[in-house]
Amino acid sequence: MIEKREKLLEIENLKQHFKKGETVIKAVDGLTFNIYKGETFGLVGESGCGKSTTGRTIIRLYDATNGKVMFNGENVHGRKSRKELKKFNRKMQMIFQDPYASLNPRMTVADIIAEGIDIHGLAKNKQERMEKVYELLETVGLNREHANRYPHEFSGGQRQRIGIARALAVEPEFIIADEPISALDVSIQAQVVNLMKRLQKEKGLTYLFIAHDLSMVKYISDRIGVMYRGKIVELAESNELYKNPIHPYTQSLLSAIPLPDPDYERNRKRQVYDHKDHEANSENRELREVKAGHWVACTEEEYAKYKDQYS
Incomplete structure (x- = not known):
């Protein structure tokens, strides 16, 4: 149970419609919910229900068709200047579903992790940049020796750890985890989820955890929204939802x-x-x-x- 319920994210009547010829696909069709600081909000549902589209619209990879996304009281989709977008992108990061496709194969691990550090000017020089990279690698359970390697040299679980380190590099407040464990072996899934829980506690992070595996969502989430065909059909605290599904x-x-x-x-x-x-x-x-x-x-x-x- 969250004691201090300070709203970090407010979503009101969010819609994301796509046109395919004469057909309108209502991927997200009027979502309204809040995410509070320090909690993990789980979003679950079958494939094609609009979960990932919701996450991508919140972070503005897609422009919303309609509705509001308020982050710390500011309208995400109302931002226009490059400076404002840059500031917003530092506060909100995303961990992607496919650890194989989400890392540039031509970049070293150090350059992948430090990309955000470079963009936001968070290191004074090359030495400080590398120290930050080493620290992030150790934070996610990897070694500093991994910094000069390339993504193809790592397993799926290790690649997802690199993706988490990349998201953490800019010291965000909020992370959208889009099915971060679905491409991993079952034995590795628990390790990645436990890592995310530990980092949340240490760094005071807030998560939107998108998944279709209800058992894993229950383990990591404070509250859960169940999504079906672009809408939330049920929303409750994790234990309540599992004990009394309505x-x-x-x-x-x-x-x-x-x-x-x-x-x-x-x-x-x-x-x-x-x-x-x-x-x-x-x-x-x-x-x-x-x-x-x-x-x-x-x-x-x-x-x-x-x-x-x-x-």
């Missing part, structure tokens, strides 16, 4: 998580979400607070039922 789609996702228990797995019943029902009533559904801090996308009729059932 929306049928959330229940469906949780029913699909395997457990290391043969008896449970033999008898596990997968709950299938009725997509047609969602489409039929989507216009009348909006996020409503069923319990304190527990929001569900529902109609007025469903809201009354949920209140009676879960309050």
